Amino acid sequence: MTRLSFPLVALVAAVLLFPAHPSQAQSGAQTINFNASSFTANKYTVKADGIDSAQVNVTVKNTLYGAMVGAAVQLVSDRGTNDEIVVLNATTNSIGRASFLIRSLRNGTSTLTAIVNGQTFPQTIKMGFVQGLALSLPVGALIKIPDDNNVQTLSDTAVYYYASNGKRYVFPNEKVYYTWYPDFNNVRILTIEEMALIPIGGNITYRPASKLVKFQTDPKVYLPTKGGVLRWAKTEDTVREWFGNDWNKNVDDISEAFYVNYTFGEPINGPYDVSLQVIADTARTVNANLGLGNP
DSSP: OHHHHHHHHHHHHHHHHSOOOHHHHHHHHTSBOTTTOEEEESOSEEESSSSOOEEEEEEOBBTTSSBOTTOBEEEEETTGGGEEEEEEESBOOTTSEEEEEEEESSOEEEEEEEEETTEEOSOOEEEEEESOOOSOOOTTOEEEOOOOSOTTOOGGGOOEEEOTTSOEEEOOSHHHHHTTOSOSTTEEEOOHHHHHTSOEEEEOOOOTTSOEEEETTOOOOEEEEGGGEEEEBOOHHHHHHHHOTTGGGGEEEEOGGGGGGOEEOOOBOSTTSSOHHHHHHTOSSHHHHTTSOOO
16 A cells, blocks of 8 residues: 555655646736637627617636736627627736727627737637618718708708718718719708718818818918828818819818818828828728728
8 A cells, every 4th residue: 555655755755845837837927819719899790870788798707717917918800890899908917808889870799709919719709790781872971851841940961971880970071072073963862860870970071182181270281181180281282283274173162160181191292202192092982081091
């Protein structure tokens, strides 16, 4: 009996005398154990109203079965901008968890993928979005509500652009509208109830390189570029080269009320510092100008 138990005693002594090397323990703490990790949501069906949401949690364990703290996590939907992903914390906390919210305005099923420190989680999540806008609208649809035949109201005159994120963006006036479209022939009428189901995304800005603009209290003349970025044309020779001797007929005044819709980029020193064609090509659609890609 004594001889049989001796190797066991020796083994225990060896473990106590020769513990795992610190570098091995450190390596294990930094290695993801996907089998012990989890990728879950608090629900798997969400109302597609842009308000209801599901919380998605990615809990990361290491090969020592401990929480992996400080891991960088991304959540990706295969429907792209059709879904809105809100980051609650993209770096795993003290219990190894990163969390996100996901919501949408589009009916359908999304496949969600988690990426941890550049490694793709082996499992995916199927998230269903239901009870959204029943009306089928293509990206780029121009929409408005019916005319109420009351000259005192203006809400029925607004024209909106339906974008790929399921929101509607308003043309603030005809000047902006005509830089994108030649007429109103393709505007579709929606009922007030249908329009109310589509949230407002914001205002539309001038089409890049379509015109020159200035603010009523600012003498500087700007060239609109993608995303509502205005670049100051510093010399008259510059704008004359672009738009000819009658360049001033291509200048629109922007009301200060819309100042917040624009940002300012680098000034343009001369006509050959930029190409109007290249700038125009950066956003041929409102969707692209909004940074949502080409529909």
